Amino acid sequence: MIVVMHSGAEKNEIDEVLERLQGLGFQIHLSQGVERTIIGAIGDKTRLNETALEAMPGVEKVVPILQPYKLVSREFKDHNSVVRVGELEMGREKIHVMAGPCAVESKEQLMETAKQVARAGATVLRGGAFKPRTSPYAFQGLEEEGLKMLAEARESTGLKIITEVVDPRTVELVSRYADILQIGARNMQNFFLLKEVAQSEKPVVLKRGPSATVEEWLMAAEYLMSGGNYNVILCERGIRTFEPYLRNTLDLSAVPVAKHLSHLPVIVDPSHAIGKWRFVKPMAMAAVAAGADGLLIEVHPNPAQALCDGPQSLTPDNFMDLMSELGRVASVLGRVV
Amino acid sequence: MIVVMHSGAEKNEIDEVLERLQGLGFQIHLSQGVERTIIGAIGDKTRLNETALEAMPGVEKVVPILQPYKLVSREFKDHNSVVRVGELEMGREKIHVMAGPCAVESKEQLMETAKQVARAGATVLRGGAFKPRTSPYAFQGLEEEGLKMLAEARESTGLKIITEVVDPRTVELVSRYADILQIGARNMQNFFLLKEVAQSEKPVVLKRGPSATVEEWLMAAEYLMSGGNYNVILCERGIRTFEPYLRNTLDLSAVPVAKHLSHLPVIVDPSHAIGKWRFVKPMAMAAVAAGADGLLIEVHPNPAQALCDGPQSLTPDNFMDLMSELGRVASVLGRVV
Amino acid sequence: MIVVMHSGAEKNEIDEVLERLQGLGFQIHLSQGVERTIIGAIGDKTRLNETALEAMPGVEKVVPILQPYKLVSREFKDHNSVVRVGELEMGREKIHVMAGPCAVESKEQLMETAKQVARAGATVLRGGAFKPRTSPYAFQGLEEEGLKMLAEARESTGLKIITEVVDPRTVELVSRYADILQIGARNMQNFFLLKEVAQSEKPVVLKRGPSATVEEWLMAAEYLMSGGNYNVILCERGIRTFEPYLRNTLDLSAVPVAKHLSHLPVIVDPSHAIGKWRFVKPMAMAAVAAGADGLLIEVHPNPAQALCDGPQSLTPDNFMDLMSELGRVASVLGRVV
């Protein structure tokens, strides 16, 4: 860490900073330039949180040099992590496509979707049973009933199941049914939910918050890993910007960046980012070209009747078409779908 | 609601939209222009959530006309709501200042701060016992021990207590000690926490999420009110923008806007938005001039030793100075601090 | 256009709006609901700019239904435009790669780069002679000397030349040397520059402003087309968001969106968006997969000695490697590089 002192910092102010840092066990390098005194401090970065250096008199700013995360970082582990979901392996050559409706609405809707996405080549079925909705008046999900339907769909299709956990009180319940727990974008910094999920051994898809930096996203993953759950898959799903035409701006550069900074697998959810089905295909193609390890795609047998997110859902036919083209892009990168 | 059809929409596509809307009980106005067919639909807006009109063939976009919230809206109640906290009234002439440390760290720290902010004119003591922290390695709060210290500080100073709830499982616990529950910015759309707090009768300060629109903020308040808790105070605390110099950008225009759209009291937390104590005073002054009904200010007896948010904390002396000037601005608006 | 009146709008306020609209030749549809009066107005959209309806008493908001641009819109021309640069055609099967240094620094630097990018398959040489720089103390370009070097490089390699125009006073000068004029991101709404370029017949690459919506970008293109220059190529180059790790956030969804709303070719500049060469390749691949008609890539023979934008420049070897993989992605989409 670098401590930059104000241009007019007094000698005793500098001394107090040095003393504080040395007291915390940091090794010190002092550079006294004409315009500024700069203090380099080398030591255990976790102690940084215990200091309030920027509040000390004479300090202009503190510049961290090392990343604040450890277990998720590429420096901690330099080869790619592979997350196992039963016999599936996320983070290897195969790009896994997780597809299905936004919400589980009925047995018929779910079964029909499950069969179609399985036939098209998806390996995981998505579907929400607990729905975090912006409006208290919107459909809130079928809850345990929905989880049971997901389990039945797994039985009959062999697909793995991913579904969202939204509340620390129901993590255990959801874990009884799901193969992969999903932490939604708005819960990325729901630290008490993260701590609960960290105690599960289930693989977790951690969505990036719509206004989270990549660093904050990795810090959320650090909560999971430091709590004991190493089966973390990162998921980019669009960030909030000033652009109003689409729901969010899909930040595909987050894929190579996250894979550069971390060893964890990274997947992409183009459906939620975009909000309009027409643009899901080109962005799914682009996500694979950018190096994504998987995709989350919304598919609904009848989008115009969907209880949520109809406008962004592909029909089974459109999904089938997407899958065949995805495979061709994947092969350019030496991967398969 | 207005449904705008694509320029080349077919007659049967238009008919299907009309049929769907009429089936949901909407009254229809059809405008067939040269370039577009536009359908106006008047009816019960809560049914909007059950439709997926934008996913219907031929539909270009759906433009909502009415606000999606009801109970929080100025149309539902045209005079200002007053939230009572014991004998205090939030939303009247008096501007209430809630002050104290980011986190309860020790009995001494809390007691000293409490006495000083009370003497300076604050009416409510703030202090976190459960801390949602970006890093799993940072100080996470004293939990129930901290709540007890807050209660003791209330005993000895007469200040009311505001503290954060972070987990649906501890709402009941926190409610036993606090006079006001605070929902933090990152939990603004933690709907399962909102539903739990909605069942309490405690006054709630609902912070705006750092990337939440005013409409989403009001929808979060609607969760509280529709769940039964009408004692809601809105709190602007800065939004995330591209500007890196301060932690966030304090959006003071949200104060008159929220008060125009809603009848709820609106307060401002300049400390978190700004992150540097030096700029807290001008922004607190500006918040009062913009019409805020109260302020949340971080005060710490020794910011350079604070376990969290030291750089943005005022010393008791700076707080005393701020309070006297705030009173003079308030008086220009016919209010008191 | 839809005019939404306030819930308590008076009859005479409604009448005045109706009168104003009728006076401007609009055809009117009046919907009087329980909560709101809504007025639909159909007519010549260019007159909208002459009204100030939102300022009329009783008006809550005005919702435009049609897009504000005409000549650039897909409705005006439903097949893709092809922009010709000599014998090259932008907007057909071939994806044109425009490559070269940020700035023309010397004859040697430019010639070496030109030869290498030509050999790798680029068809256009980029290089700035007038540089808009954030700092007045930074290298500002070789000006006409640089333009001459670009012309020489064209002579010896057969590459077309693209270079930036930055000032209405030098459009004529730059046009004497360049094959394609580039309007930089910060000049996207420099309307007086746009008007001058509109009077040229040179093809123009119009970069999206870093905080411009797609609609504003298309409106800037409308300035060019309405001024007489139909040879417009749109270029996405990253938008400003809260994410600090990369220089900007490359908004690849803008590619299919712009191609949906407009008939103009769309290219992508991943180098400027990203600012770190390491991530240029995956994002260039993704841009092609998303449907881009071309790419702008920074290449420098010695990035560590570049006078500007070294960190984002590819070496000739890295560029050669990129080109071969781009071709394979392009072929999946039925295109060539």
Place this chain on the structure above:
Amino acid sequence: MIVVMHSGAEKNEIDEVLERLQGLGFQIHLSQGVERTIIGAIGDKTRLNETALEAMPGVEKVVPILQPYKLVSREFKDHNSVVRVGELEMGREKIHVMAGPCAVESKEQLMETAKQVARAGATVLRGGAFKPRTSPYAFQGLEEEGLKMLAEARESTGLKIITEVVDPRTVELVSRYADILQIGARNMQNFFLLKEVAQSEKPVVLKRGPSATVEEWLMAAEYLMSGGNYNVILCERGIRTFEPYLRNTLDLSAVPVAKHLSHLPVIVDPSHAIGKWRFVKPMAMAAVAAGADGLLIEVHPNPAQALCDGPQSLTPDNFMDLMSELGRVASVLGRVV
């Protein structure tokens, strides 16, 4: 400046960076920690632009320590600058209010507004003669005719005149009529316009770009000062965020921040930021409370007939009311309006 090397940087990579820095005359401090080698470099910061350190092998990032601007900085000049406009002084106790219509539309409109704003206490008349408009079909201003009307209004009221320069070719023309040149938000980084205005001696109001950081704004001011024009007044006018309710988000914290980093006067334009007249008053009050040295306010005798920006214009009566309350807030801060 601090150069952070990659964790696995080779010795020869470190040596090359040291050599480069020493060659540029920097004094070096080397810190070799367990996880990283960090190089502190002290020397002439303007040489930074000539280096491309981040592109050198083994370099992870370069962290600047000093600000990139000089002449505008508080370190260059520690007392507040006062900009003189004839007998007026901007940056002293008196808060100058500049008021008038968005665009000069006619002699009658301008004269009436001028008289009314003068009577209410404004000291400067604003009004655009050249209008940068998003749409090529919108009213583009009366050009020199408008400038003449402004000059006449000055004659008859004694108000100073501020009007926008939009094109380097007309700076000289506008300077013949105006007392203050305004550089609009979208032209903040139109460096060739800045260079032209830098050669004028006229006072300049430099608006912050809607997506410019405070640092970029100060760098734009540095263009003016380094070019010879020291009469610079900064103007905050709202930044672009995700919030759609108002046109922009007025960033009032930019006022104390800019005054902390720079010695230049800072004024605020709430009208453009907000776009709805109803919220102009509270934000103007807040701007003064936050320490603004002046205000730019749109006033129109008949907003519903305005050719531009009607919805955000105050009527003369509303302006009169605003002025009287502003004075009372100003007096709390020891200032006058």
